[in-house]
Amino acid sequence: MKRFNKKEIRCLGGTYLLSFAPLDSDIDLRGESVGMSNMLVRTIKIALDVPGEQQKDTLLHELVHIADWETARPVDRLDEADVVRLSKALYAILRDNPGLAEWIASDDQ
Ligand SMILES: [Zn+2]
Numbered sequence: 001m002k003r004f005n006k007k008e009i010r011c012l013g014g015t016y017l018l019s020f021a022p023l024d025s026d027i028d029l030r031g032e033s034v035g036m037s038n039m040l041v042r043t044i045k046i047a048l049d050v051p052g053e054q055q056k057d058t059l060l061h062e063l064v065h066i067a068d069w070e071t072a073r074p075v076d077r078l079d080e081a082d083v084v085r086l087s088k089a090l091y092a093i094l095r096d097n098p099g100l101a102e103w104i105a106s107d108d109q
Contacts, residue, residue, distance in 0.1 A: 004059070009044065011063065012070040020048045020055070037062040039069045060094075061087040 009016045016037070023036055023045055034047045035058035044062050046055050064087040068078045078086070094101050 004056075009063070011066050014042050014066075014070070016042045016044050016066065018044045018046070018059075020046050022049060023047045034058045035062045037065055039066060057087070057091050060091050063087075064090070 004018070007018055009018050023034065034050055034054060035045065037044045044059070044066075046058050046062070050058070061083060064078075064083050068083065072078070
């Protein structure tokens with residue numbers, strides 16, 4: 001499995017420290033602990049002992065939490081089901097369109 005090798009992720013003006021480690025929070029739909037983010041100290045932790053596809057899905061999930069935290073008023077924040085729905089949809093779109101994320105992020109017209 002090819003692991004994302006950057007240790008920092010820039011997210012809406014903040015830099016989050018990314019690590020892969022055993023976890024005990026942010027439960028997935030099967031009740032497994034797969035990811036955790038802390039917006040106050042800007043860390044993202046992803047479970048080390050799950051398949052790579054689940055790590056990617058989880059990282060996207062945590063980034064949706066962070067985007068929500070950084071952009072929404074507290075009363076308007078998404079609930080966990082919203083985050084799951086949006087992150088799963090974005091993950092499916094990215095998986096169905098290889099190169100899409102690179103094109104969006106590029107300077108190409
Ligand atoms: Zn979550």
